[in-house]
Amino acid sequence: MNFEKVLKGLENKRDEMVKLCCELIGFKSENPPANVADIAYFIRDYFKERGFKVNTYEPEKGKVSVSARLDGGEGRRLLWNGHMDVVPAGRRELWSTDPYVGVVHDGKIFGRGASDMKAGLAVAMVVASHLSEIDARIRGGIQLDFVPDEETGGYHGTKYLVEKGISAGDACIVGEGTSSRVWGIAVRVAEKGILDLYVSALGKTSHASVPFLGENAIEKLINLLLMIKKLENKKVQTPLVVQKIIEQSVPYYEKIAKTSGIPAENYRTLFSKMTVNIGVIKGGVKTNVVPDYAEAKVDIRLLPGQDPEEVFSEIQKMVADSGIRGIGLDKDVALPSYENPDHPFVSLVKKCVAEITGTQQVNTIIGSGATDARYIRSLRGIPTVILGPGNESSHSANEYVDIEDMVTMSKIYSLIALNFLS
Ligand SMILES: [Zn+2]
Incomplete structure (x- = not known):
């Protein structure tokens, strides 16, 4: 032809x-x-x-x-x-x-x-x-x-x-x-892949003037979310072949960064670490009531080579180690x-x-x-x-x-x- x-x-x-x-x-x-x-x-x-x-x-x-x-x-x-x-x-x-x-x-x-x-x-x-x-x-x-x-x-x-x-x-x-x-x-x-994380926190209601009679679900959730957010600081080890792809991608993204005024470093981080976006948070009914329920949705982006199950287990361990009770975890995964x-x-x-x-x-x-x-x-x-x-x-x-x-x-x-x- x-x-x-x-x-x-x-x-x-x-x-x-x-x-x-x-x-x-x-x-x-x-x-x-x-x-x-x-x-x-x-x-x-x-x-x-x-x-x-x-x-x-x-x-x-x-x-x-x-x-x-x-x-x-x-x-x-x-x-x-x-x-x-x-x-x-x-x-x-x-x-x-x-x-x-x-x-x-x-x-x-x-x-x-x-x-x-x-x-x-x-x-x-x-x-x-x-x-x-x-x-x-x-x-x-x-x-x-x-x-x-x-x-x-x-x-x-x-x-x-x-x-x-x-x-x-x-x-x-x-x-x-x-x-x-x-x-x-x-x-x-x-x-990159996605670990969509659903976190819920159960507490106990009481009058806000005597908060020690209740358990604040929103505060529990906040404490936990801040711990999960720290996953972003963790350096992720990717397979050698992926590192090669990332190295080739860096000049590509640096050029885009240059024209849009974004520090090129941001892109390097993007492909060497996870990102954690707390995207949805709900809870509470009134300011003078200690809330007994709160929930959040978190978008965690994973690097090629990472196992979503391993990251999820790490979060489960985080919850267990924190001693915070009444936490529910669930997930959806895009590999x-x-x-x-x-x-x-x-x-x-x-x-x-x-x-x-x-x-x-x-x-x-x-x-x-x-x-x-x-x-x-x-x-x-x-x-x-x-x-x-x-x-x-x-x-x-x-x-x-x-x-x-x-x-x-x-x-x-x-x-x-x-x-x-x-
Ligand atoms: Zn498309």
Whole structure:
């Protein structure tokens, strides 16, 4: 297959990609409530019309996944994954345009989800359709999974597809945005995990004028939360391969830090320690009543290589050692995950990025946020990278994507597919 021909063909698909991205933005797939049925059926029909094998799955009402397949017979299978849900648009007065109308201006597309990640969906759709149209003679196959509820944990989307054995392949690209206006395109190979901690404290009510007759649940909770917060001071030992990824990420984040006026040291700390955010706290009924109940939710970010169970046990021990009684602990976990940057698939992806962008040094980096890649890596062991159009404007008002970024990414995706499936 003539690569040049394939890549040239994509140049002519620029308008189609832009139009499709705008159409996808038009579907208000806000999460919550994560009802993505409309956009999912639109994507299903797109692939059906183009002769792909398409299946839909709906483990919970409205949380529809679409899986489209291009089959080239025997050979390796490349999996691509992207989410259809978006975070709410937020306060409208902060937007210069209607967030649910894709607006093209100054080489960019504006709208909620433009960057995270409807541009990614549009690029993957056009690339897959282009490869089937020109009869790229791929060996093996491509599977594209479009999923709901990534923004709230991916339980009914990627996790479901992975657990049911529907999402499968020899390598995977999760199409979240990895282009930076500051740095260019990076390949994300690792991400921190989350230990969501629920802490409750029981006490005993009494009149506030005689507090010794009661037990103040809020004070117990505060004392304990301050102990948990100290986990941030602990140096975390990560596997050697993760340290290598972090070292490569530091210059990337330092450059971002420089332009945003944030001390670069903050980023170094971010990838050598846990972060502890006390995000929710509730308790008490009245100032003159000693409260008998209080609760808090804490977000603890873990580094790749850390075992969430070990951290949770450490917190349980902290509670036991503190002597504070009436404490309840519970948790939800998003596993941290990573891919060896020396894996042949990562090398191939880096080579393709370098070739299309003309960059010598393509960085493999770690991200602070968790994505659906964790399910694909941890539950199925599929070598997975995160690579897609999209930038730092994700989740903010006036979110946008650069059209050039989309076209570049369409060429990178095509080159990866043609190389991996040749
Ligand atoms: Zn996303």
